[in-house]
Amino acid sequence: MSTELSESQDLNGLEQEENGTTRLTDICSGTVGSSMASIAEYYAGKSVLITGATGFMGKVLVEKLLRSCPEVKALYILVRPKAGQSMQQRVSDMMKCKLFDRVREDDPEFYQKIIPISSELTQPGLAISPEDVEKLGACINIVFHCAATIRFDEPLKHAVQLNVLATQQLLSLAHQMHHLEAFIHISTAYANCDRKYIDEVIYPPPVEPKKLIESLEWMDDGIVRDITPRLIGGRPNTYTYTKALAEYVVQQEQHRLNIGIIRPSIVGASWQEPFPGWIDNFNGPSGLFIAAGKGILRTMRASNDAVADFIPVDVVINLTLAAGWYTAVHRPKTALVYNCTTGGINPFHWGEVEHHVISSFKRNPLEQAFRRPNANITSNYLINQYWILVSHKFPALIYDLFLRLSGQKPQMMRIFNRLHKAISLLEYFSSQDWEWNSENMSMLMSQLTPEDRKTFNFDVRQLNWPEYIENYCIGTKKYVLNEDMSDIPAARQHLRKLRNIRYTFNTVLVVFIWRVFIARSQMARNIWYFVVSLCFKFLSYFRASSTLTN
Ligand SMILES: CCCCCCCCCCCCCCCCCC(=O)SCCNC(=O)CCNC(=O)[C@H](O)C(C)(C)COP(=O)(O)OP(=O)(O)OC[C@H]1O[C@@H](n2cnc3c(N)ncnc32)[C@H](O)[C@@H]1OP(=O)(O)O
Numbered sequence: 247m248s249t250e251l252s253e254s255q256d257l258n259g260l261e262q263e264e265n266g267t268t269r270l271t272d273i274c275s276g277t278v279g280s281s282m283a284s285i286a287e288y289y290a291g292k293s294v295l296i297t298g299a300t301g302f303m304g305k306v307l308v309e310k311l312l313r314s315c316p317e318v319k320a321l322y323i324l325v326r327p328k329a330g331q332s333m334q335q336r337v338s339d340m341m342k343c344k345l346f347d348r349v350r351e352d353d354p355e356f357y358q359k360i361i362p363i364s365s366e367l368t369q370p371g372l373a374i375s376p377e378d379v380e381k382l383g384a385c386i387n388i389v390f391h392c393a394a395t396i397r398f399d400e401p402l403k404h405a406v407q408l409n410v411l412a413t414q415q416l417l418s419l420a421h422q423m424h425h426l427e428a429f430i431h432i433s434t435a436y437a438n439c440d441r442k443y444i445d446e447v448i449y450p451p452p453v454e455p456k457k458l459i460e461s462l463e464w465m466d467d468g469i470v471r472d473i474t475p476r477l478i479g480g481r482p483n484t485y486t487y488t489k490a491l492a493e494y495v496v497q498q499e500q501h502r503l504n505i506g507i508i509r510p511s512i513v514g515a516s517w518q519e520p521f522p523g524w525i526d527n528f529n530g531p532s533g534l535f536i537a538a539g540k541g542i543l544r545t546m547r548a549s550n551d552a553v554a555d556f557i558p559v560d561v562v563i564n565l566t567l568a569a570g571w572y573t574a575v576h577r578p579k580t581a582l583v584y585n586c587t588t589g590g591i592n593p594f595h596w597g598e599v600e601h602h603v604i605s606s607f608k609r610n611p612l613e614q615a616f617r618r619p620n621a622n623i624t625s626n627y628l629i630n631q632y633w634i635l636v637s638h639k640f641p642a643l644i645y646d647l648f649l650r651l652s653g654q655k656p657q658m659m660r661i662f663n664r665l666h667k668a669i670s671l672l673e674y675f676s677s678q679d680w681e682w683n684s685e686n687m688s689m690l691m692s693q694l695t696p697e698d699r700k701t702f703n704f705d706v707r708q709l710n711w712p713e714y715i716e717n718y719c720i721g722t723k724k725y726v727l728n729e730d731m732s733d734i735p736a737a738r739q740h741l742r743k744l745r746n747i748r749y750t751f752n753t754v755l756v757v758f759i760w761r762v763f764i765a766r767s768q769m770a771r772n773i774w775y776f777v778v779s780l781c782f783k784f785l786s787y788f789r790a791s792s793t794l795t796n
């Protein structure tokens with residue numbers, strides 16, 4: 247099929263818009279796209295460098311590459327020793343993980359393709375040995391940079407060190423790679439959350455990163471802590487601030503490297519691959535889902551009608567691999583940004599999240615729940631404070647009292663304090679709406695062959711949210727909490743016990759309040775006698791009518 251290209255479009259299928267946005271244009275679908283190698287063919291024989299491979303998204307990336315691009319030559323992963331475990335021990339533990347079951351089935355020797363490289367990203371030169379630098383320089387074809395600190399309460403200095411400086415150092419390393427074809431940087435859709443409409447462009451940075459890095463070098467931690475709120479301005483935390491700076495740092499290299507930037511929104515459990523519901527951490531909404539499932543989280547500030555922009559981890563990874571392929575094959579002149587979001591295509595709202603999470607945990611309860619799952623979200627500050635008092639603090643107090651009386655250590659108040667800290671950091675994202683342009687994601691899809699569209703599916707129009715949330719909740723039970731599905735009948739029984747305790751407690755409370763009331767008020771006594779005599783009259787009427795009919 248031949249298609250004429252307009253003057254504003256180059257042969258790579260890229261279009262530079264007036265506002266600086268670089269777009270993939272659908273005009274090259276069926277021209278360049280059909281004449282190219284498929285994604286798996288492209289990765290065949292390639293050596294890939296991955297940072298953050300031990301993290302949530304990194305692991306899924308490694309798994310997908312090994313499973314769907316079986317001819318890939320080698321995956322070099324930058325890993326540090328951690329928590330008393332050596333680098334080798336960590337990598338071998340990672341490969342035993344259930345996530346790799348399908349790859350293991352296909353190729354039991356898959357681990358031979360994974361080559362760990364010792365690296366601590368906060369150190370000069372990323373603490374990579376000169377021999378390893380040479381090795382990487384000689385063989386790497388594609389870099390996927392996933393590593394970051396994703397903590398919302400990270401001190402600014404450390405967040406800059408890891409999210410900005412390490413990115414800069416990785417780019418320097420990339421310059422030494424003689425066969426590099428693409429550098430893919432994982433950012434976040436919230437890097438520019440101080441804006442309501444977010445296009446697929448790199449916005450001017452809040453501060454020149456070089457100047458900030460120089461200033462932070464001489465400032466002590468106290469000064470940095472004091473000026474952090476002023477520096478981050480409209481952003482809620484150091485994470486989004488430093489991710490925005492990192493994008494700018496990456497963009498500076500766009501004329502020397504082929505760059506793609508992926509901006510996922512709230513990354514959740516897997517949708518389809520390697521199996522539905524894979525999740526292995528408490529980050530983002532997962533910890534709150536679990537807290538709701540355990541009956542601990544009862545109230546939270548969120549806007550029912552705001553879009554909950556979840557994106558399944560397998561969708562992000564499929565898009566990332568497709569973007570790696572596209573960047574390497576088409577070598578765009580400027581960095582391409584992919585907003586990897588669902589809100590504009592297949593919106594789902596926080597009110598719906600609440601409904602489906604709670605009903606899912608009622609069907610598939612977690613073990614040893616504190617109370618029956620029942621959480622309400624509200625955008626009203628006062629209502630939320632009221633429920634925090636009644637449904638969080640009061641039960642925690644009673645339970646801790648019970649623990650104390652039975653000679654155990656109180657713990658519920660501590661758990662609630664941690665929950666409230668997490669909520670205070672997350673509420674910003676659940677209380678408002680953003681609009682992302684995700685045209686590059688749709689356009690990239692149009693560049694794939696029908697086969698690749700299936701193997702590297704990132705078409706979120708097909709996502710059925712209730713089903714996804716159900717699998718997500720089951721995933722938190724199975725893979726985060728390591729609970730057995732065969733225990734569900736016992737967990738249901740436990741919920742019934744909790745319901746009976748609640749009924750009994752409520753009845754005792756009502757009788758108690760009523761007794762106190764009756765003792766103090768003549769009017770309450772009169773109402774009480776009236777209700778009791780009415781009941782007696784009813785009873786005698788029924789007795790009489792049943793005697794007559796007999
Ligand atoms: C039904 C209603 C539902 C409504 C739901 C509404 C949900 C709204 C959610 C909005 C989410 C918005 C996310 C926005 C994401 C932006 C996207 C990104 O780019 S950014 C990417 C997203 N980035 C983020 O999401 C980062 C956000 N998280 C943070 O910044 C921090 O975790 C923290 C500050 C919240 C808590 O810090 P701290 O108190 O210091 O606690 P640590 O973390 O250090 O954990 C200590 C230990 O406790 C363990 N554990 C944790 N939770 C639980 C739990 N629930 N249980 C049991 N255990 C739990 C944990 O495993 C750890 O164990 P170990 O390893 O020691 O053995």
Ligand SMILES: NC(=O)C1=CN([C@@H]2O[C@H](COP(=O)(O)OP(=O)(O)OC[C@H]3O[C@@H](n4cnc5c(N)ncnc54)[C@H](OP(=O)(O)O)[C@@H]3O)[C@@H](O)[C@H]2O)C=CC1
Binds near residue numbers: 297366394
């Ligand atoms: N999860 C989400 O909701 C979203 C994530 N993102 C982005 O996706 C990327 C991956 O996130 P995710 O997988 O969830 O994060 P994780 O926290 O699960 O993983 C972070 C990875 O970075 C590595 N890392 C952190 N510090 C260092 C260090 N000093 N030296 C070497 N390696 C280090 C970690 O290694 P180690 O195991 O040794 O700690 C880990 O492999 C990040 O760039 C994040 O900004 C974007 C949007 C949403």
